[in-house]
Amino acid sequence: MTAAHLPVMVESVLRVLSPRPGEHIVDATVGLGGHAEVILRHLGPHGRLIGIDRDRQMLRRAEQHLRGFGRAVSLVQARLSYLGQVVEGGGAKQVDGILMDLGVCSAQLDERARGFSFRDVDEPVPLDMRMDQERGETAAELLARLDETELTQVLRDGGVPAPRRIARALHSRLPVRTTRDLREALRDTKLPRRRHHPATLVFQALRIAVNDELNELEQALENAVELLAPGGRLAVLSYHSGEDRRVKTFLAREERGCICPPDMPRCGCGRSPRLKLVARGLRPDPDEILRNPRSRSARLRGAVRW
Numbered sequence: 001m002t003a004a005h006l007p008v009m010v011e012s013v014l015r016v017l018s019p020r021p022g023e024h025i026v027d028a029t030v031g032l033g034g035h036a037e038v039i040l041r042h043l044g045p046h047g048r049l050i051g052i053d054r055d056r057q058m059l060r061r062a063e064q065h066l067r068g069f070g071r072a073v074s075l076v077q078a079r080l081s082y083l084g085q086v087v088e089g090g091g092a093k094q095v096d097g098i099l100m101d102l103g104v105c106s107a108q109l110d111e112r113a114r115g116f117s118f119r120d121v122d123e124p125v126p127l128d129m130r131m132d133q134e135r136g137e138t139a140a141e142l143l144a145r146l147d148e149t150e151l152t153q154v155l156r157d158g159g160v161p162a163p164r165r166i167a168r169a170l171h172s173r174l175p176v177r178t179t180r181d182l183r184e185a186l187r188d189t190k191l192p193r194r195r196h197h198p199a200t201l202v203f204q205a206l207r208i209a210v211n212d213e214l215n216e217l218e219q220a221l222e223n224a225v226e227l228l229a230p231g232g233r234l235a236v237l238s239y240h241s242g243e244d245r246r247v248k249t250f251l252a253r254e255e256r257g258c259i260c261p262p263d264m265p266r267c268g269c270g271r272s273p274r275l276k277l278v279a280r281g282l283r284p285d286p287d288e289i290l291r292n293p294r295s296r297s298a299r300l301r302g303a304v305r306w
Contacts, residue, residue, distance in 0.1 A: 007034030016302030023096035033062035081219035158205020
């Protein structure tokens with residue numbers, strides 16, 4: 001079995017999400033359907049799972065993978081931020097659990113023609129990086145549109161070291177139309193080496209910007225709290241420090257409730273806590289990382305709706 005078919009931290013996700021027979025669960029980033037399959041086994045014949053993904057190719061593969069569950073599963077192509085509309089469109093006002101497995105699917109990385117990865121770039125692959133290839137601008141178009149200051153911010157948001165130096169190097173090599181162009185533009189730039197290959201971080205930062213992933217995540221988290229029934233569970237898997245930081249901040253705020261400045265003598269906002277944290281940055285165990293190296297950066301956070 002390849003890494004593309006290995007859902008990440010399955011047992012930990014199940015502990016946080018705690019799917020029970022007859023419940024309604026949303027897999028808001030269904031990918032190939034790996035997590036969805038395991039969840040559906042716990043829901044039984046009267047449960048229901050809604051799977052959402054913005055990538056039509058992934059949805060087709062998930063449909064094949066999950067077809068044995070029949071009407072218990074429904075799949076919808078939509079952005080993560082459309083979570084509320086999808087659930088309401090399916091006739092539900094609240095659900096018992098929501099899973100978000102963020103970032104790019106392994107199958108997308110492995111499909112060279114999508115332009116997500118800097119590996120195997122000997123052939124000129126278009127620099128696309130769109131999860132929904134039917135709309136929006138490509139990474140090549142984004143690079144052509146942004147000025148150096150804007151590109152610096154995109155790289156900084158993506159956790160890229162020395163973002164201004166890299167933005168300058170990329171601008172000096174425009175037009176950058178293929179993955180090979182991008183790799184060659186980075187080749188002579190002396191990037192600080194960290195846990196990840198520097199080119200990985202640049203490709204990742206551009207992908208996040210092309211798909212507006214951080215804004216999508218923030219809107220989806222707000223929607224998720226509104227959609228959860230009392231006692232409903234939220235599980236979020238992230239693979240990037242910028243994503244994880246936003247999830248951590250959001251969940252902490254919703255557990256605290258009050259958003260008044262710390263120096264105020266008493267609460268004036270009137271906000272009550274809406275979530276109770278049940279998982280604070282869980283990581284995959286060493287055995288899982290050995291089986292599936294792409295899981296090594298995963299962080300799982302979870303909460304229960306009051």
